[in-house]
Amino acid sequence: KFVDSAIRALVAEMADIMYAAHGVGLAAPQVGRSLRLLVYDAGGGLQALINPQVSKEKGEQYEPEEGCLSIPGLRGVVRRPSQIYVHALTANGHPVRFKARDFEARIICHEVDHLNGILFTDRADPKTLHMLTPEEQAAEREPTP
Numbered sequence: 302k303f304v305d306s307a308i309r310a311l312v313a314e315m316a317d318i319m320y321a322a323h324g325v326g327l328a329a330p331q332v333g334r335s336l337r338l339l340v341y342d343a344g345g346g347l348q349a350l351i352n353p354q355v356s357k358e359k360g361e362q363y364e365p366e367e368g369c370l371s372i373p374g375l376r377g378v379v380r381r382p383s384q385i386y387v388h389a390l391t392a393n394g395h396p397v398r399f400k401a402r403d404f405e406a407r408i409i410c411h412e413v414d415h416l417n418g419i420l421f422t423d424r425a426d427p428k429t430l431h432m433l434t435p436e437e438q439a440a441e442r443e444p445t446p
């Protein structure tokens with residue numbers, strides 16, 4: 302079976318890393334694994350997607366500013382679709398198809414970009430990229446993908 306216990310163990314490990322870092326998303330390449338796997342939590346609990354495909358994008362959104370667990374402290378404005386359709390496999394190997402909007406759509410787009418070797422800095426409006434100060438980083442509790 303394609304999705305085995307090793308994948309489920311990796312999902313659990315990635316979720317631990319993500320939550321410990323106050324993140325809202327993490328892609329397998331960020332933990333050194335070349336797998337098309339991502340985890341995220343847009344506020345509704347942990348989700349894991351294997352081989353996610355995004356299609357039928359519509360609308361656009363510019364907020365909140367994006368950051369990345371792989372580039373601590375950096376923020377910038379990234380245009381993302383406000384609605385996407387996703388199809389993927391769950392960590393249990395079940396095919397799923399769903400519509401994601403707003404913050405959830407932003408997170409999924411950010412993490413799917415990681416699977417394709419693209420960082421948010423590649424898409425951000427360059428003049429909006431900025432580093433948080435150490436004080437801002439310490440105070441920061443806002444989740445970042």
Ligand SMILES: [Zn+2]
Pocket residue numbers: 368369370371411415446
């Ligand atoms: Zn990231």
